[in-house]
Amino acid sequence: MYIDLHIHTTCSDGSLTPSQVVQYAKEKDLKAIAITDHDTIDGNEEAIKEGTHQDIEVIPGVEISVDYSPGSMHMLGYFITTDDTALQEKLTLLQGSRADRNPKIIEKLNELGLALTYDEVVQESGGGQVGRPHIAQVLVKKGYVKNIQEAFDKYLGKGAPAYSDKFRFGAEEAITTIIDAGGIPVLAHPFTLHCKDSKELEALIKKLVSKGLQGIEVYYSEHNQRQISQYRKLAEQHNLAITGGSDFHGKNMKGIDLGTGRGNLKVPYRLCENLRSLLNERH
Ligand SMILES: [Zn+2]
Ligand SMILES: [Zn+2]
DSSP: OEEEEEEOOTTTTOSSOHHHHHHHHHHTTEEEEEEOOBTOOTTHHHHHHHHHHHTOEEEEEEEEEEOOSSSOEEEEEESOOTTOHHHHHHHHHHHHHHHHHHHHHHHHHHHTTOOOOHHHHHHHHTTSOOOHHHHHHHHHHTTSSSSHHHHIIIIISTTSTTOOOOOOBOHHHHHHHHHHTTOEEEEOOGGGGOOSSHHHHHHHHHHHHHHTOOEEEEEETTOOHHHHHHHHHHHHHTTOEEEEEOOBOGGGSTTOBTTTBTTTOOEETHHHHHHHHHHHHHO
């Protein structure tokens, strides 16, 4: 009985709709999933509805981008109340800044001599949130780069010439936003924090715990065995819940499949039950 608690849909930068994700989860024989789109909870309602048809548990979720450097910090939220208006308002703010950022990126690309328009990128997104993966796809189609990776390396990644930053919450605000909406805040894929050693990571985790952090994403497509045991130990030491997921984006992230990640990901169902009992302890 396996689960996948880190999934993107067309509501952010995934290629499958929320219903399609649930149907695919059924095909893959998963018992529970969570939709964790970037800075939006819009996909949850549709996924939960389809989940009842397919008899799959769908946990309402979100993935909030946090202002952090040198790496990147993402905060997952599970069991959030999806009709929480305060949460909706805060996420709308974040999405607005994401939308503002795209024209800036395209302007920079134009200045670099690459001909593309905002309309072409919107068309590529198929109606969901517009993001850098869609800009990258247009660049591939037009032959400016060979693939998405090259688009990020040469133009769109942090530090590259067409990179434009967006407004983000601080870690504390992201954690509080999730808790206020009834959810459990979980630190996503710790390896992207780019901590220089385990001491630095532990200090950071301690700080986040003091702000209300309740879990760590231990199982993840890009985590190796050493990282998994390191993060598991940290979670145990600080009495944090352990979660896991693939970060599935459909065809927008090649090589990562639902539930199994790069092939050997296995997230047991009991992690889902642990999260639920954490939630029940509050009431
Ligand atoms: Zn992430
Ligand atoms: Zn993600």
